Amino acid sequence: MLATVLGAATKVDIGVFAVSAAIVLSGAIGVVVSGNPVHAALSLVATLFGIAVLFVAQEAHFLAAVQVIVYAGAIVVLFLFVIMLLGVDREEDVDEERLRGQRPMALFLGLLVLGEVLFLGSAQWATGAEGVAGAADAPGENIALLARSIFTRYLLAFEITAVLLVIAVVGAVVLARRPPQEIPEDDEVSA
Amino acid sequence: MTLGADWYLSLAAALFTIGAVGLLIRRNVLVMFMCIELMLNAVNLTFVTYARKLNDIGGQSLVFFVLVVAAAEVVVGLGIIVSIFRRRTEATADDLNLLKG
Numbered sequence: 001m002l003a004t005v006l007g008a009a010t011k012v013d014i015g016v017f018a019v020s021a022a023i024v025l026s027g028a029i030g031v032v033v034s035g036n037p038v039h040a041a042l043s044l045v046a047t048l049f050g051i052a053v054l055f056v057a058q059e060a061h062f063l064a065a066v067q068v069i070v071y072a073g074a075i076v077v078l079f080l081f082v083i084m085l086l087g088v089d090r091e092e093d094v095d096e097e098r099l100r101g102q103r104p105m106a107l108f109l110g111l112l113v114l115g116e117v118l119f120l121g122s123a124q125w126a127t128g129a130e131g132v133a134g135a136a137d138a139p140g141e142n143i144a145l146l147a148r149s150i151f152t153r154y155l156l157a158f159e160i161t162a163v164l165l166v167i168a169v170v171g172a173v174v175l176a177r178r179p180p181q182e183i184p185e186d187d188e189v190s191a
Numbered sequence: 192m193t194l195g196a197d198w199y200l201s202l203a204a205a206l207f208t209i210g211a212v213g214l215l216i217r218r219n220v221l222v223m224f225m226c227i228e229l230m231l232n233a234v235n236l237t238f239v240t241y242a243r244k245l246n247d248i249g250g251q252s253l254v255f256f257v258l259v260v261a262a263a264e265v266v267v268g269l270g271i272i273v274s275i276f277r278r279r280t281e282a283t284a285d286d287l288n289l290l291k292g
Binding site for chain 1: 193194195197198199200201202204205206207208209210211212213215216217218219221222224225226228229232235236239240242243245246247248249250251252254255256258259260261262263264265266267269270271272273274276277285
């Protein structure tokens with residue numbers, strides 16, 4: 001019975017999945033329940049590392065490396081920077097419920113989403129048609145296959161993401177800049 | 192041979208649900224942002240799982256683009272949060288009621 005459910009997976013595969021799934025889920029729950037934003041950010045790191053391990057287990061080696069570098073290395077650090085910069089790292093009372101009926105409603109909607117996703121996932125939508133991007137188990141390294149896909153088929157999308165990143169950088173600079181009229185003439189005296 | 196895709200898909204669904212519930216129940220905007228990241232990661236895991244299951248590298252390419260968009264989104268979102276918090280000190284979404292009628 002158990003063998004049919006688990007398929008031809010080895011004990012190592014099952015162990016890796018079980019451990020990283022536990023890390024992912026406990027980190028995610030930590031993000032939601034921890035009152036201190038810094039603790040939430042550190043729980044987020046645990047989740048992101050667990051996801052990276054699951055990427056490696058599914059032979060997406062490049063994405064696992066990018067996941068660690070971009071998410072854990074850049075995005076979480078950015079979160080922590082903002083938390084420290086704004087000084088909002090004080091405890092929040094997570095037990096307080098300001099909007100009446102918000103939590104039961106949120107849990108109900110969450111379970112609805114879960115049921116819907118599991119239902120959709122259990123159906124067989126895949127037609128079995130050959131993908132246009134190329135096979136994932138073609139000969140060669142994972143990174144070479146991914147690069148061939150991105151730099152040929154998805155080249156235009158890749159260029160557009162470059163534009164998007166430039167726009168994001170400019171937007172962040174404009175947003176984070178102080179408006180010039182708020183700076184008084186004797187800035188260094190008042191500061 | 193790795194574990195069946197169903198396990199990964201179920202885990203991704205659970206992660207997405209936790210992120211969605213967290214987004215609905217938390218009031219700290221930074222934590223709400225982290226919950227959005229959780230949902231994005233759940234979707235990324237689904238993409239990679241389907242890339243393996245359907246033997247199509249396109250799923251992994253899409254995860255690459257999701258990562259780029261997530262990075263851009265975080266940069267702009269945190270910029271907005273910083274500029275909001277320069278005016279007010281409270282860190283919850285309840286305090287952003289400027290448009291309240």
